Amino acid sequence: MIKPADLPDKLPLFPLPGALLLPRARLPLHIFEPRYLQMLEDALKTPGRLIGMVQPRTLPPGVEADRAAPLQRRLNAIGCAGRVTAMSETEDGRYMITLTGVSRFRLVSEVEGFTPYLRARVDWEGFGRDLGRVEADPGFDRAGFLGLLRRYFDNEQLATDWESLKDAEDELLLNSLSMLLPFEPEEKQALLEAPDLGQRRETLVTLIEFALRSGGEGEETLQ
Structure with a gap:
């Protein structure tokens, strides 16, 4: 190391x-x-x-x-x-x-x-x-997040292995999505600059919800 x-x-x-x-x-x-x-x-x-x-x-x-x-x-x-x-x-x-x-x-x-x-x-x-060590996110509502993510993937016509997402560690899941999802460069920069994993997850959720609203979905948000 x-x-x-x-x-x-x-x-x-x-x-x-x-x-x-x-x-x-x-x-x-x-x-x-x-x-x-x-x-x-x-x-x-x-x-x-x-x-x-x-x-x-x-x-x-x-x-x-x-x-x-x-x-x-x-x-x-x-x-x-x-x-x-x-x-x-x-x-x-x-x-x-x-x-x-x-x-x-x-x-x-x-x-x-x-x-x-x-x-x-x-x-x-x-x-x-x-x-340091791999970060955890104590406030992570995985079930709610994956539900939001499924709506986003359907909206964007993306495919993934949902079983692997369910089992992935918090950091691996959230950081991999931050890197791979098709966000704009300035949005990627916001994910990079998030001080910790919890705030990166909040930024990621905000970006996904914004993309869904822009794509015609309603105003429901993940807390």
Whole structure:
């Protein structure tokens, strides 16, 4: 396990809209751009094999990102570092990798240099629980939540293995849904920034209920 003292003060960044990584969760990624192939190669040379996942800020329609702007104006302030825990190479030189979430971080400043990818100084303060044990959610009404989720899946024409959802641990269930459900990038960011599992579940419920109301369902809500 990675300890707080093992966390570096600089990270390579992989900005990817809509890609959410959470502590102890796994995110599969397809790496093919030359700059990110270089990033992967460099990350594998470090003891932690860490890559920082972060979402670009959502801009108004027609507005293009200013590459000269400060990092915090281009990217969301909070991301999540993942450790490369699996990797396979395709015949044409691309990589399929798996990142396992380690801890969230806050961007401090961009690191200037000659790498083709972004690097940033980061601050880990305030995310100590990310390195701890698997979280539980004492206020979790699983039956009510799964009922709401079933309505959402029906509305979105999604399928799943309901038996596995019934048996999954609180954190695995809530974090997996947060990562996999088709929410907007800013909604994914809200799930990432939730301070603990209980508040992430409340945010997830709010997003699901909003999607159902937008899809024509009534005003019934899950408390």
